[in-house]
Amino acid sequence: MNIPFLGNRRKKHGEAVPAVDAEGVAELLSECELLRSLAAREGIRLDDTGASLEALDQLVPRWRDDEEILPWLGNDAGLYLGTVIVRTVPGAAWDFWPGGQPVVRLASGREFDVVTAGHEWAANGVPELSQLYGEVAEV
Structure with a gap:
């Protein structure tokens, strides 16, 4: 599996490249630091x-006016949705x-x-x- 955000790990002669297991990937994707920080400031425990x-759907979307934070928050929202x-x-x-x-399979x-989906939520609030x-849970 090619996971570009983990970096390009090159094997030195005779050295094994550590495998990234599914649990490790899930842990990385669940961090969502920006979203967790925003939620905590609003008194929401994720x-x-x-x-x-x-x-999260009930938050007042103050971030929509901040073009720098919007894409990062959208990413985090999507990754948090996937984590759940x-x-x-x-x-x-x-x-x-x-x-x-x-993606979630x-x-x-x-x-x-x-x-x-996270980007759409961050930018527009819909879909919730x-x-x-x-x-997804009904399927």
């Missing part, structure tokens, strides 16, 4: 549940499209582009993160 997605799905929907797992775009094989989660 506990990787659908309820926390509902709480992977941790709560049986059979869901992180996967990557060619080029390194993280459901047990059915359906892929869900959480990053694009909790609504997207509800649709």
